[in-house]
Every structure is written in C-alpha cells, then in structure tokens.
Amino acid sequence: MEVELGWNVFLILFFVAMLAGFVDALAGGGGLIVIPVMMLMGFPVLNVLATNKLQGSIGTLTSSLTMMRRGVIQFRELRVPALMSFVGACLGTVLIQLIDPSVLDFLIPLVLLAIGLYFLLTPSAGQTERAARISAKPFEFGVVPAIGFYDGFFGPGTGSFFSLANITLRGMHIVKASGAARLFNFASNVASVAVFVVGGQVLWLVGAVMICGQIIGSVSGSVMAVKHGSRLIRPLIVVVCFAMVIRFLLQRFWA
Structure with missing residues (x-):
C-alpha cells in the first residue's frame, strides 16, 4: 500500500515523533508510539522500522547531549559501554537477517512485565546512588553489549532494559540511569540505522520531518527528567512496560 504524502501526513508524523521523543527521553519505548501509527497509515513494514530507527537515533542523541550539558551524565565515564552497545547491536542486526525473531515472542513480554512490576512495587528503586552489585568491566563488556545485541536483533523495551540494568547492577540514581540509557540506546540505534541505510529502507523525507519533532x-523530556526525577520517570517506565506487554499480546492473539 502506498501512502500519499500530503501536509496532513507530515503534520501527524511530526507530532507523533515529538510525543515519542518526550516519552523516550524519560522512560524509553518511543517506538511503541511511532511504529503502530506508521503501520496504520499504510507504510511498508521495513520502511517503518528503518525510519523509526533513524528518527529515534536523533532523539536519543539529543536527549543524551541535553543531559550531558546539564551535568547529569559524563561521556568520558560512559564511552566504553556505549561502544560495546554499538558492537552488540551490530551483531544482533546481522543475526536478525539469519533467524526468525519470533522465538522471543513469549520471553520478551514476561521480561517487560517483570521490569514494570519491579518499578511499580519498589518505589525506592533509583532514588539514591547505591553500591554497584557488579564491577564495571563485567557490566560494560557483558551486560551492555547483550542489551545492545537485543536492540539490533529485536528492539522493543531496550531503553527500559538499560535503565533497569543501570539501577540494579550499577547502583545509579534513576535520573542518571535514564540518561546513560539514552546514550547506550543511541549507540545501538546507530548500528541498526547503518544496516537499514545500506539496504535502502529509510524514507528520508518522512524521517527528516520526524527528526524535527523528535528533537x-x-x-523537553530530558529537561523534565532532570527537574522532576523519579516522580516522573518511574511511573512512565511502568506505563511503557505494561503498554508494550499489551501490544505484544494483541499482536500475538488478535493479529
């Protein structure tokens, strides 16, 4: 099905991307908003995934830079795990070409549900800095590339996975954890975008309009995260995780 690209379509996509960027800067899961809307509008699936990754990568870059300028995260401290996220995503994107990702259809909803319940039932999660449960090297060379691999291979919930790992394993405050998650997610997004660009799947004009909204x-989301911290981030993570679980179930049983 071809989509007639009129001003009304671009206007809708601009505001959809703006909302997705706001939510993604706080809790991750912006693709949960963008992908269904583009699919409903009739864009081909591969074009949707590729264009979503393009505009999402700019969104995660923008929120990362905003948090760096405000001193929430330091790139020097996070450059190694960010690189490992990129490497993991590259491997995941290559593997997705070879096997069926439906093997994760049952596992991912359970993991997302667990993350949502964790933040819902543990109000103190990420309220203060705590001692790390694992040292930096196992986290940087094991946990981060594994999540990056998942993003390249499948994708939904990556921001929430990074945030949870930063809080539970490295003892970060929820605001810093969210900021670091955006940087790691940017690195993994770039890897996927590169593959899609080579494959000619990106809709550049649509992506340009959505990038403006994403920025x-x-x-806005990054500023809100710094100002309001866990009061805003924690409930959004819960909502996003539960929403993604519902989406998975609907796709599985009602498609």
Whole structure:
C-alpha cells in the first residue's frame, strides 16, 4: 500500500515523533508510539522500522547531549559501554537477517512485565546512588553489549532494559540511569540505522520531518527528567512496560 504524502501526513508524523521523543527521553519505548501509527497509515513494514530507527537515533542523541550539558551524565565515564552497545547491536542486526525473531515472542513480554512490576512495587528503586552489585568491566563488556545485541536483533523495551540494568547492577540514581540509557540506546540505534541505510529502507523525507519533532520532544523530556526525577520517570517506565506487554499480546492473539 502506498501512502500519499500530503501536509496532513507530515503534520501527524511530526507530532507523533515529538510525543515519542518526550516519552523516550524519560522512560524509553518511543517506538511503541511511532511504529503502530506508521503501520496504520499504510507504510511498508521495513520502511517503518528503518525510519523509526533513524528518527529515534536523533532523539536519543539529543536527549543524551541535553543531559550531558546539564551535568547529569559524563561521556568520558560512559564511552566504553556505549561502544560495546554499538558492537552488540551490530551483531544482533546481522543475526536478525539469519533467524526468525519470533522465538522471543513469549520471553520478551514476561521480561517487560517483570521490569514494570519491579518499578511499580519498589518505589525506592533509583532514588539514591547505591553500591554497584557488579564491577564495571563485567557490566560494560557483558551486560551492555547483550542489551545492545537485543536492540539490533529485536528492539522493543531496550531503553527500559538499560535503565533497569543501570539501577540494579550499577547502583545509579534513576535520573542518571535514564540518561546513560539514552546514550547506550543511541549507540545501538546507530548500528541498526547503518544496516537499514545500506539496504535502502529509510524514507528520508518522512524521517527528516520526524527528526524535527523528535528533537523538540527529546529536549523537553530530558529537561523534565532532570527537574522532576523519579516522580516522573518511574511511573512512565511502568506505563511503557505494561503498554508494550499489551501490544505484544494483541499482536500475538488478535493479529
């Protein structure tokens, strides 16, 4: 099905991307908003995934830079895990070409449900800095590339996975954890975008319009995250995780 690209379509996609950027800067899961809307509008699946990764990568870059400028995260401290996220995503994107990702259809909803319940039932999660449960090297060379691999291979919930890992394993405050998650997610997104660009799947004009919306939403969300911290981030993570579980179930049983 071909989509007629009129001003109304671009306007809708601009505001959808802005909302997705705002939510993604706080809790991750912006693709949960963008992908269904583009699919409903009739865009081909591969074009949807590729264009979502393009505009999402700019959104995660914008929110990362915003948090760096505000001193929430330091790139020097996070450059190694960010690189490992990129490497993991590259491997995941290559593997997705070879096997069926439906093997994760049952596992991922359970993991997302567990993350949502963790933040819902543990109000103190990420309220203060705590001692790390694992040292830096196992986290940087094991946990981060594994999540990056998942993002390249499948994708939904990556931001929430990074945030949870930063809080539970490295003892980060929830605001810093969310900021680091955006940087790691940017690195993994770039890897996927590169593959899609080579494959000619990106809709550049649509992506350019959505990037403008993403930047506005990402900056706004990052500022809100710094100002309001866990009061805003924690409930959004819960909502996003539960929403993704519902989406998975609907796709599985009602498609």
